[in-house]
Amino acid sequence: MDVTNHxxxxxxxxxxxxxxxxxxxxxxxxxxxxxxxKVYPMRSHTVSAEGGAAGVIKSGDSLDEHAYDTISGAxxxxxxxxxxxxxxxxxxxxxxxxxxxxxxxxxPDGHIAVRAxxxxxxxxxxxxxxxxxxxxxxTLFQTTLKYSAIARYDEWFVTKxxxxxxxVQGVVxxxxxxxxxxxxxxxxxILCTGGCGRVFPFTTNASIKTGDGMxxxxxxxxxxxxxxxxxxHPTGLPFTGILITEAARSEGGYLVNKDGYRxxxxxxxxxxxxKPVFRSMELGPRDRLSQAFVKEHEKGRTIAGPYGPVVHLxxxxxxxxxxxxxxxxxxxxxxxxxxxxxxxxxxxxRPVIHxxxxxxxxxxxxxxxxxxxxxxxxVACVSINGANRLGSNSLPELLVFGARAGAAAAQFASLQEAxxxxxxxxxxxxxxxxxxxxxxxxxxxxxxxxxxxEMQHIMEDCAGxxxxxxxxxxxxxxxxxxxxxxxxxxxxxxxxxxxxxLTTALELTFMLxxxxxxxxxxxxxxxxxxxxxxxxxxxxxxxxxxxHSLVSRAADxxxxxxxxxxxxxxxxxxxxxxxxxxxxxxxN
Amino acid sequence: MxxxxxxxxxxxSPERDAAPxxxxxxxxxxxxxxxxxxxxxxxxxxxxxLTYRWxxxxxxxxxxxxxxxxxxxxxxATFLADYAPAPVRVEPLRNFPVIRDLVIAxxxxxxxxxxMKPWLIRKEEKPVSEGEYLQTPEQLDLYKQYSMCxxxxxxxxxxxxxxxxxxxSGPAAIALAQRYNLDSRDQGAKERFTTxxxxxxxxxxxxxxxCTEVCPKHVDPAGAIQQYKLTAATQWFKSMLLPWxxx
Numbered sequence: 001m002d003v004t005n006h007x008x009x010x011x012x013x014x015x016x017x018x019x020x021x022x023x024x025x026x027x028x029x030x031x032x033x034x035x036x037x038k039v040y041p042m043r044s045h046t047v048s049a050e051g052g053a054a055g056v057i058k059s060g061d062s063l064d065e066h067a068y069d070t071i072s073g074a075x076x077x078x079x080x081x082x083x084x085x086x087x088x089x090x091x092x093x094x095x096x097x098x099x100x101x102x103x104x105x106x107x108p109d110g111h112i113a114v115r116a117x118x119x120x121x122x123x124x125x126x127x128x129x130x131x132x133x134x135x136x137x138x139t140l141f142q143t144t145l146k147y148s149a150i151a152r153y154d155e156w157f158v159t160k161x162x163x164x165x166x167x168v169q170g171v172v173x174x175x176x177x178x179x180x181x182x183x184x185x186x187x188x189x190i191l192c193t194g195g196c197g198r199v200f201p202f203t204t205n206a207s208i209k210t211g212d213g214m215x216x217x218x219x220x221x222x223x224x225x226x227x228x229x230x231x232x233h234p235t236g237l238p239f240t241g242i243l244i245t246e247a248a249r250s251e252g253g254y255l256v257n258k259d260g261y262r263x264x265x266x267x268x269x270x271x272x273x274x275k276p277v278f279r280s281m282e283l284g285p286r287d288r289l290s291q292a293f294v295k296e297h298e299k300g301r302t303i304a305g306p307y308g309p310v311v312h313l314x315x316x317x318x319x320x321x322x323x324x325x326x327x328x329x330x331x332x333x334x335x336x337x338x339x340x341x342x343x344x345x346x347x348x349x350r351p352v353i354h355x356x357x358x359x360x361x362x363x364x365x366x367x368x369x370x371x372x373x374x375x376x377x378x379v380a381c382v383s384i385n386g387a388n389r390l391g392s393n394s395l396p397e398l399l400v401f402g403a404r405a406g407a408a409a410a411q412f413a414s415l416q417e418a419x420x421x422x423x424x425x426x427x428x429x430x431x432x433x434x435x436x437x438x439x440x441x442x443x444x445x446x447x448x449x450x451x452x453x454e455m456q457h458i459m460e461d462c463a464g465x466x467x468x469x470x471x472x473x474x475x476x477x478x479x480x481x482x483x484x485x486x487x488x489x490x491x492x493x494x495x496x497x498x499x500x501x502l503t504t505a506l507e508l509t510f511m512l513x514x515x516x517x518x519x520x521x522x523x524x525x526x527x528x529x530x531x532x533x534x535x536x537x538x539x540x541x542x543x544x545x546x547x548h549s550l551v552s553r554a555a556d557x558x559x560x561x562x563x564x565x566x567x568x569x570x571x572x573x574x575x576x577x578x579x580x581x582x583x584x585x586x587x588n
Numbered sequence: 589m590x591x592x593x594x595x596x597x598x599x600x601s602p603e604r605d606a607a608p609x610x611x612x613x614x615x616x617x618x619x620x621x622x623x624x625x626x627x628x629x630x631x632x633x634x635x636x637x638l639t640y641r642w643x644x645x646x647x648x649x650x651x652x653x654x655x656x657x658x659x660x661x662x663x664x665a666t667f668l669a670d671y672a673p674a675p676v677r678v679e680p681l682r683n684f685p686v687i688r689d690l691v692i693a694x695x696x697x698x699x700x701x702x703x704m705k706p707w708l709i710r711k712e713e714k715p716v717s718e719g720e721y722l723q724t725p726e727q728l729d730l731y732k733q734y735s736m737c738x739x740x741x742x743x744x745x746x747x748x749x750x751x752x753x754x755x756x757s758g759p760a761a762i763a764l765a766q767r768y769n770l771d772s773r774d775q776g777a778k779e780r781f782t783t784x785x786x787x788x789x790x791x792x793x794x795x796x797x798x799c800t801e802v803c804p805k806h807v808d809p810a811g812a813i814q815q816y817k818l819t820a821a822t823q824w825f826k827s828m829l830l831p832w833x834x835x
Contacts, residue, residue, distance in 0.1 A: 039641075040694070042739055043649045098720045101708035101771060103728060103735050110722030134648055135735065142706040142764075154698070177687055206643040239620060242646045333646060336665055449632035492636030495603055498688040501636040 001428055002182040007031040007413045009186035011158050011171060011213060013041030016377025016402035017192030018140040021150050023406025029149060031410055036153035036173055036184060038208060042141045045194050045206045049133025050245035050329060051117065052125035053395035055090035058114060061122040063087045070393060071571050073119040073285050074386025075530035076546065080569035082364045082382045086400050093399035094126050102139040103128050116250040117392045119285040121278045125392040130245050130329040136395060157503050160430045161189065161220040162423040168220065168372035169419035172430040179496025181434060183427035187413035188372050190405050191217060195356040195378040196514045201456035203353040204236055204243040213379035215510035217360040218517065222370040223552045225381035226358035228522035228532045231389055232465055234289035236352025238307040240337050244349055246391040248330050249282035251322060254314040257301040267292040270579025280579045287388040287531045288578065290351040294465050310348035351465060355394060357385040357531065361550060366405025372412065376405035383548065387530020438502055444490030448505040451482055459515055463522055468535045472523040479516050486512055520559035521549040542573050593617040593668055594675035595626050599689050608686065617672055623663040624652055639689035647804060650738035654690050655679040660742035660802050681745040694741060700757050703783050704765040709776025727772040734767035734812060736805040743799035743809050749792045759799035759809030766812035785820055
């Protein structure tokens with residue numbers, strides 16, 4: 001078996017991975033760093049982020065206000081030391097990206113422009129029109145090209161973390177183009193593989209978002225944190241699930257029901273005003289807006305569409321000029337995929353699975369409890385997002401914690417010996433597993449696509465916007481059956497050349513681990529908080545559950561849930577209040 | 589009986605085939621389906637070995653470029669309804685080596701992109717603590733359209749010059765060089781000029797602008813190439829007239 005060796009290895013080449021790779025080089029330019037990614041880095045899902053990136057930069061705003069918005073938005077389930085570090089470093093990171101060439105939208109005098117965003121009390125969201133993630137990712141990727149110390153494994157699929165002597169020392173990966181299976185060893189590994197929205201049938205997430213890093217860490221013995229907290233974005237296009245950015249509402253868009261009524265006023269989110277108001281109505285947090293949709297549907301006031309009920313996003317009063325300048329991608333997507341022009345017509349939208357608050361448990365340096373393993377970005381749970389992430393916090397999060405994880409991993413790697421030979425035996429075992437269970441196997445009965453569909457429907461039925469104990473318990477049994485059936489997968493494709501039938505099957509097995517961890521965590525959290533709403537336990541219970549759930553894989557493969565107290569620094573748990581007092585958001 | 593539509597899909601496996609062949613699949617016809625939905629249907633229900641790239645399915649990641657009835661297209665943004673009821677032919681992007689089925693090798697582009705130095709070059713870096721480089725909306729507009737390139741490779745598949753001369757840097761790489769050259773914060777145009785002028789392929793580029801025509805993001809690589817030619821010609825002319833001081 002071929003083996004290559006690096007000091008620090010990044011798994012995932014999106015925003016967090018590329019930022020971390022640069023950080024490694026900045027900390028110690030002698031370190032040999034490599035990025036292994038199952039797609040070319042500029043295809044990574046950071047590319048799809050639209051609305052913006054929050055960071056305090058304007059006078060009249062403060063780090064404490066950003067921290068409070070984040071913490072209250074998170075329903076107090078975030079670690080406040082992490083939030084404080086995050087809000088402090090976010091502006092520096094966004095400026096650094098400006099210095100690297102990111103084409104941020106500007107004010108007439110040339111300064112950075114900011115916009116309002118959901119759950120934020122001040123305008124602090126930097127944006128590049130409504131393609132912020134795209135521009136950030138391409139800026140980061142193109143910037144990495146000038147670092148000769150950063151090697152890349154483009155289109156390599158990681159199947160396993162190699163752990164020996166209590167320390168992660170590399171990975172096994174498949175080169176897609178040739179089918180070559182090899183070990184890539186390293187003194188430290190950073191997971192930056194993003195989220196897992198594809199566990200559900202209806203999601204904004206790209207096809208590559210299959211929870212790979214979460215499952216790799218979980219199988220290697222690192223716990224996952226807060227996996228029951230899954231964000232629905234309130235405005236996805238029906239059928240495709242394509243995201244219509246929250247910026248459409250921060251620019252002044254309304255959400256209306258079948259009667260043209262701004263229904264959010266009925267859900268304790270404030271009173272409607274013509275212009276956007278901070279932390280009010282359409283600028284409320286995503287969990288509350290998605291829950292309001294379900295309630296509105298129960299009252300029979302949504303609109304029946306070919307792909308289920310919808311409400312309408314009304315942008316018509318914004319005018320063509322503002323839409324073309326600040327929301328061009330929204331218009332392009334509506335025209336292309338919905339055959340609707342938002343300048344003149346109402347846009348049908350419904351809540352859609354968008355973001356994973358939970359993930360691989362890390363400290364504020366991106367370190368997991370497993371030595372040598374780090375994580376940053378959506379794959380990780382630091383945690384700053386708690387029970388509900390605020391829009392425009394995830395892009396600065398991947399910069400801040402990508403940089404932190406890169407720096408910490410570089411320091412760790414500088415002190416380590418090269419990986420031992422024991423892990424090579426493990427790597428060869430992994431090669432045999434891939435050959436025997438997949439590539440060379442004959443006689444399996446199950447199609448990965450069939451199991452995937454079944455899993456997605458189990459998850460939508462039990463772990464959606466509202467959950468309950470019996471449904472979750474049944475789902476746990478059903479997922480376990482799918483796990484058993486997945487041992488019997490059959491591939492159509494036994495080729496070594498770009499075998500996407502194999503990667504699809506491996507992704508399914510990753511997603512099943514992630515789904516089980518979500519359901520186990522959701523079942524045990526008998527309270528309602530943020531995005532986790534239990535109809536059988538409708539109240540928040542701080543006495544018992546002001547704590548992160550921490551799920552580990554037991555010896556029998558089943559998830560085991562423990563709890564870890566939340567870190568409170570300066571903001572004791574309080575009530576989440578939205579909708580008052582009126583403070584206009586668009587007044588510039 | 590539900591309506592169906594036929595897809596003729598190029599298949600090629602280097603382990604098995606001497607040359608690419610077309611295989612026909614019949615898939616449900618739905619008017620809100622894009623070509624990519626039909627490929628996914630085939631892969632999930634009929635033949636898991638069908639091989640292609642895709643990811644965001646919203647026209648921004650740049651993965652799913654293929655030839656659809658002979659034209660380079662993003663298959664996530666190309667509707668079956670535009671071709672029905674006739675069969676739709678799906679082939680790998682032209683002008684590239686094929687790895688398998690609909691997957692092309694794009695290592696050549698990745699190397700060309702890197703040679704363009706597509707990053708901000710400054711004589712002196714301002715510390716981050718001193719804030720942003722100012723850039724007015726008008727200055728942003730000068731390069732913005734070139735920054736929209738998603739590296740989808742449709743322009744290379746459409747480019748008659750790249751088809752004949754693989755050493756040609758090609759439309760996207762030149763557009764991205766120009767994206768930085770025109771950025772008011774950048775001071776690296778001279779360095780990039782050296783790379784751009786190393787090869788003569790650019791002079792073979794006609795004004796036809798097939799690249800600009802097929803760009804799904806309304807980037808104008810043909811415009812970038814013409815601008816560059818003008819710069820290059822001016823530089824050459826200056827160096828002839830002012831051999832001792834021309835810059």
